Amino acid sequence: MIKKIVNIFKKVNEDQNPWKDEKSDKVYAVAALFNTPDEIIHAAEKVSNSGYNDFDVNTPYPVHGMDDAMKLKPTRLGWFSFALGLTGTLTALGMIFYMNGIDYNNIIGGKPFFNFPSSVPVTFALTILFTGLTTVGVLIALFSKLPWLNNPLLDSEYSKATSQDKFGIYIKSTDSKFNQSEIETMFSSLGSSAVSLIYDSKVNEKKIKTPIFETGFIKILIGVGVGTAVITYFTLNWVIFQMPFDWMVIQPKVLPQEKSKIFADGFGMREPVPGTVARGFMPYEYKGMPDSLVKLLANPLPVNEKTLLTGQKRYDTYCSPCHGNYGKGDSRLRGQFPNPPTLMSEKVLNWTDGNIYHIITNGQNVMASYAKQISRDDRWAIVHYIRALQRSQNAKDSDLN
Numbered sequence: 001m002i003k004k005i006v007n008i009f010k011k012v013n014e015d016q017n018p019w020k021d022e023k024s025d026k027v028y029a030v031a032a033l034f035n036t037p038d039e040i041i042h043a044a045e046k047v048s049n050s051g052y053n054d055f056d057v058n059t060p061y062p063v064h065g066m067d068d069a070m071k072l073k074p075t076r077l078g079w080f081s082f083a084l085g086l087t088g089t090l091t092a093l094g095m096i097f098y099m100n101g102i103d104y105n106n107i108i109g110g111k112p113f114f115n116f117p118s119s120v121p122v123t124f125a126l127t128i129l130f131t132g133l134t135t136v137g138v139l140i141a142l143f144s145k146l147p148w149l150n151n152p153l154l155d156s157e158y159s160k161a162t163s164q165d166k167f168g169i170y171i172k173s174t175d176s177k178f179n180q181s182e183i184e185t186m187f188s189s190l191g192s193s194a195v196s197l198i199y200d201s202k203v204n205e206k207k208i209k210t211p212i213f214e215t216g217f218i219k220i221l222i223g224v225g226v227g228t229a230v231i232t233y234f235t236l237n238w239v240i241f242q243m244p245f246d247w248m249v250i251q252p253k254v255l256p257q258e259k260s261k262i263f264a265d266g267f268g269m270r271e272p273v274p275g276t277v278a279r280g281f282m283p284y285e286y287k288g289m290p291d292s293l294v295k296l297l298a299n300p301l302p303v304n305e306k307t308l309l310t311g312q313k314r315y316d317t318y319c320s321p322c323h324g325n326y327g328k329g330d331s332r333l334r335g336q337f338p339n340p341p342t343l344m345s346e347k348v349l350n351w352t353d354g355n356i357y358h359i360i361t362n363g364q365n366v367m368a369s370y371a372k373q374i375s376r377d378d379r380w381a382i383v384h385y386i387r388a389l390q391r392s393q394n395a396k397d398s399d400l401n
């Protein structure tokens with residue numbers, strides 16, 4: 001088995017290692033080296049002005065002005081990025097529109113189900129993600145045509161020099177104007193320090209696939225993957241279930257929503273024992289009591305700036321979506337919930353604080369109880385604030401003094 005694997009690697013190595021590959025007789029390009037950035041810019045200008053298209057320049061670092069000298073057109077990569085970015089935008093918007101607008105409607109403070117501003121962050125992120133990933137992918141696969149391990153430039157003296165301190169230019173034999181001796185003379189007249197021929201590699205000529213696509217190699221990759229998974233599975237199993245530890249996960253217990261045989265009704269989750277009172281949550285003594293009794297409840301909070309500000313904050317958060325910012329019943333829920341009556345009516349004006357507190361605590365018909373969300377003191381603060389709203393909208397002359 002091991003011998004077989006070693007043989008596959010050997011085979012890949014001997015047959016197809018691009019760096020070991022012999023050169024063919026076919027000229028791939030004529031290359032020239034220069035010593036300074038000025039010289040290479042000049043050479044690139046000359047080559048592009050002479051009408052060559054199939055050439056490229058290699059420099060140890062980016063040389064300013066090279067794009068112009070080579071007469072490079074702006075890359076078309078941006079169009080791909082744009083199209084794929086747009087796909088990301090539309091995917092995100094479509095997804096959010098379907099999920100929030102159609103499939104799973106949720107009323108949140110009276111906002112529309114599908115809302116553009118709140119969709120912006122996800123849309124932005126998905127746009128960036130699609131653009132980024134696909135730009136890199138398209139660049140590698142389509143524009144750079146990678147993986148190409150047998151590029152004839154790879155094991156040339158030319159490449160060694162240009163990855164150190166020389167500036168190189170080469171014209172490929174596929175150029176329509178290609179003429180070896182003419183190019184050699186041109187490079188020499190430009191003052192090149194070394195003009196050389198680059199030969200194609202035999203691997204390219206034979207059209208052998210890149211070694212990473214060799215079936216043997218792929219088999220090994222899959223083998224390593226499956227092997228790692230199997231070993232991990234058994235090792236973890238042994239660690240979790242066989243090692244002499246008391247793992248807390250392994251013990252009799254009932255998880256939320258699970259059935260249980262211990263109780264006659266089969267439910268695992270139980271109600272609190274009747275009469276249980278959680279700390280800080282005294283039960284409401286007036287639940288279900290008639291209004292005549294409830295109205296006697298007095299507001300325990302003093303009327304001062306602090307109370308009113310708390311009341312305003314809580315009212316704006318919990319009540320205003322339905323009752324409107326000024327209690328006029330102008331709901332912001334655009335029909336998602338029945339509109340409530342105004343809190344400025346004679347009826348509510350004549351109610352005692354106790355009556356209003358009672359409704360916040362118990363709810364009334366379709367309006368639910370807010371006892372769980374709003375603490376007792378804050379409910380009384382809201383009552384003070386509603387009183388302030390009522391007074392502000394029914395101001396008398398005496399209020400101006």
Ligand code: HEC
Nearest residue numbers: 318319322337338339340341356359360364365366367370
């Ligand atoms: C989800 C919407 C909604 C919210 C939020 C809401 N209410 Fe109501 N409220 C209603 C509706 C609808 C009614 C009318 C119920 C009925 O038909 O009796 C109502 C009735 C009332 C009444 C009685 C009015 C009357 O004339 O009978 C009071 C007082 C009141 N709400 C106060 C509040 C306060 C204070 C808050 C904030 C803690 C609040 N409501 C939050 C929808 C809401």
